[in-house]
Amino acid sequence: MRLTLAALFALAASPALAAGDKPFFSLANTDFVVTIGFIVFIGILLYFKVPGLVGGMLDKRAQGIKSELDEARALRDEAQALLASYERKHKEVQEQADRIVASAKEEATNAAAAAKDDIARSITRRLAAAEEQIASAEANAVKEVRDQAIVVAVAAAKEVLAKQMDAASAGSLIDDAIEVVGDKLH
Numbered sequence: 001m002r003l004t005l006a007a008l009f010a011l012a013a014s015p016a017l018a019a020g021d022k023p024f025f026s027l028a029n030t031d032f033v034v035t036i037g038f039i040v041f042i043g044i045l046l047y048f049k050v051p052g053l054v055g056g057m058l059d060k061r062a063q064g065i066k067s068e069l070d071e072a073r074a075l076r077d078e079a080q081a082l083l084a085s086y087e088r089k090h091k092e093v094q095e096q097a098d099r100i101v102a103s104a105k106e107e108a109t110n111a112a113a114a115a116k117d118d119i120a121r122s123i124t125r126r127l128a129a130a131e132e133q134i135a136s137a138e139a140n141a142v143k144e145v146r147d148q149a150i151v152v153a154v155a156a157a158k159e160v161l162a163k164q165m166d167a168a169s170a171g172s173l174i175d176d177a178i179e180v181v182g183d184k185l186h
Contacts, residue, residue, distance in 0.1 A: 024032050045051065165173075 027033060
């Protein structure tokens, strides 16, 4: 009711009332007809409780927007938790990759050291084998030189003995040799 009175007083103070050639409360005055139509329209809106319906619809829309905002917040929180989980997993995977790389480097270093040791042992064995071959060759050369010296000495002794020996001394040497052999065999 207050709204209706306020609308009437607002219309009463309008410039249309100041225009003077037609009376305001006449159906010939278009301003009056429009004002009556407007008041009837407002009355119909109030009778069917349209402002309450509009307010309810606005409240329902506000509630919907609020629920969407709450859902968006929940989704954002879930996304942040998921992001934190993925970042944590990424960090763990990165640490594991770093450990694998460090382990691989350590294994490569150990393998290189083992290979160096193997090569050093192989070189030592080959040097020892070469020294043994040299010593063996040297021993063979010394033996061949001795054998050759013995052959030459025997040949020289044979010639010297053949020149110095006569038949009597040869017989006595043979008899002495037989005696020595006989003593040794018995």
